[in-house]
Amino acid sequence: MLLLPIALSAQTKLSANIAEDFSNRVAERYQQKNHQAELFIADQLSKSGTGGLDIDKTMTDLKSDPAALDESLKFLYQYNDCNRQTLIAYLREMGVLSGSVYPLATYTVNKYKNESKALIEEKATIIKMGTMPVAAATPQPIPAKKPATKKLTEEEATTTSYDNTPTAASAGVKEPGDTTAGATTTAASGDDYNWDVRTLFKLRTPQELENLYGKENVVYRGTTDLAGNDAGNAYFVFPDTDNEMQVIFDGDKSPTITFTKPHSKWKSPFGIKVGDPLDKVVKVNGRDFKINGFEWTDGGIVNSWEGGSIAGKGVLVLFKANNSGDPGMYDKVTGDKKVKTDMGVLKKLEVVVDKIEFKSN
Structure with a gap:
């Protein structure tokens, strides 16, 4: 058997x-x-x-x-x-x-x-x-699988207009994919936005993103990956604010979501946010892990979660040292090496999350 x-x-x-x-x-x-x-x-x-x-x-x-x-x-x-x-x-x-x-x-x-x-x-x-989940009064229909979505080219993404496309209803919190006829393009205001990042993994098109957060709050512009390399263009939600979020669509696959700003309202998977200390991420992972040495190729990016809770979950984290003024300490974690997070010097260097990327498998 x-x-x-x-x-x-x-x-x-x-x-x-x-x-x-x-x-x-x-x-x-x-x-x-x-x-x-x-x-x-x-x-x-x-x-x-x-x-x-x-x-x-x-x-x-x-x-x-x-x-x-x-x-x-x-x-x-x-x-x-x-x-x-x-x-x-x-x-x-x-x-x-x-x-x-x-x-x-x-x-x-x-x-x-x-x-x-x-x-x-x-x-x-x-x-x-009072945080027990509330069940619906009656069974909801089991969702049918969505057909594959065509991946937009950069030219299509920057020239296509969605002005005449029905959007989700503006009252209350909107759900991805809601294109009810007669709805307006006005997104919910203030704290009515859905700040749960998990909602975004269901999206497949820029239109759905704009339906949720308002076309006026989404811009399409160049971006870089966590290592600072050119990554083409991304959709920036609430650009140049504490709540800035980057979204890169991938056809019928889940989009890549990136955060680079601290103090945002977003509720992120695993509870990890920009600015979180290294020891919090270690606790979430359930064990120590390895990061690439700072000031080197992919410096500060997690190299291996070492089989912890975050391993294989589509999470990529870039760390930075807020206190790198002591060369003697900083040199211990820089260069072409893998740094284990249990090194005492990392706490003295005040290592925190600098950027975080989520990609649902």
């Missing part, structure tokens, strides 16, 4: 068919948006970083991401108050095959029973703060 490599120990594994069964049930219920448990799992995966940049993609294909599948079971266990019988009852309610229910429950309880106290306390805090 084929076994999925998500083991608790040498004695306990989930078979591929059980993992797929659970994954399929979660995908269906999550897309309906009327089941609080699945929405809770998605929120927790996003907070932990295991959900990656595109939580919708992760939640609808857990079987392809063993780490996310494991974590989803943990958060389902948490949702059910870390109670085995309650968990079993919920798995049955989900429609999990009868032959999968007990193996899933046993695997989950054995794997996370030592975390039960912390999980229960965290859930109580979430409830107290």
